[in-house]
Amino acid sequence: GAVVSQHPSRVICKSGTSVKIECRSLDFQATTMFWYRQFPKQSLMLMATSNEGSKATYEQGVEKDKFLINHASLTLSTLTVTSAHPEDSSFYICSATHRAGANVLTFGAGSRLTVL
Amino acid sequence: DAKTTQPPSMDCAEGRAANLPCNHSTISGNEYVYWYRQIHSQGPQYIIHGLKNNETNEMASLIITEDRKSSTLILPHATLRDTAVYYCIAVIQGAQKLVFGQGTRLTINP
Numbered sequence A: 001g002a003v004v005s006q007h008p009s010r011v012i013c014k015s016g017t018s019v020k021i022e023c024r025s026l027d028f029q030a031t032t033m034f035w036y037r038q039f040p041k042q043s044l045m046l047m048a049t050s051n052e053g054s055k056a057t058y059e060q061g062v063e064k065d066k067f068l069i070n071h072a073s074l075t076l077s078t079l080t081v082t083s084a085h086p087e088d089s090s091f092y093i094c095s096a097t098h099r100a101g102a103n104v105l106t107f108g109a110g111s112r113l114t115v116l
Numbered sequence B: 001d002a003k004t005t006q007p008p009s010m011d012c013a014e015g016r017a018a019n020l021p022c023n024h025s026t027i028s029g030n031e032y033v034y035w036y037r038q039i040h041s042q043g044p045q046y047i048i049h050g051l052k053n054n055e056t057n058e059m060a061s062l063i064i065t066e067d068r069k070s071s072t073l074i075l076p077h078a079t080l081r082d083t084a085v086y087y088c089i090a091v092i093q094g095a096q097k098l099v100f101g102q103g104t105r106l107t108i109n110p
Helices: none
Strands: A004-007 A010-013 A019-025 A032-038 A045-051 A067-073 A076-081 A090-097 A105-107 A111-115 B009-013 B018-023 B031-038 B045-050 B061-064 B070-075 B084-092 B104-109
Touching (some): A019 A032, A019 A090, A019 A111, A032 A067, A105 B045, B009 B018, B018 B031, B018 B084, B018 B104
Antiparallel strands (some): A004 A019, A019 A076, A090 A111, B031 B045, B061 B070, B084 B104
16 A cells, blocks of 8 residues: 655754654655645644645745755655744654545654654 | 534544544535544554545545535544544545644544
């Protein structure tokens, strides 16, 4: 079955530093990946749509310069939280579809970011 | 995408059937109903989806009313591992982007 891997699963960083989270589709090619953020006891919030070979599409209210997304290959998308602050502490989750035109998303296990 | 409404929480005894309702009264003819669940601190997991016919797979059954304004996800024999937040989403096939609501927090009790 389709597998999406995220790395790291947990990261702690100091305020002001940048953190990169990787999302890989292990056994399929994903031209589109999605990045979500989830705060405690809240639902998933879609941040952006990552498109292979082109610029990501950000949801309203999400700062593109703050959350840099790169989708350089059909199996890898990265999210970089730049100049992280404590309010960026959250659970970041990526997802991808393994069949064009389908809504069956496979999600990664998530990356928990804690900014001190 | 049509708005969906789910109860915030439900409880079910282990071994019994868990029936999770979802209201989607404004659903359009080309929108499917998708169900995902999220176990604590994990990524969401796809469960099942349907358009108008009832569907069944190894995880669950999906019952969609004839007018398509509501649906019920059925976990036939709930186990403790089924404790999770269950999300019902109405979306046009092929739209890819899924927007999650608040879901139903299902607790399976021993």
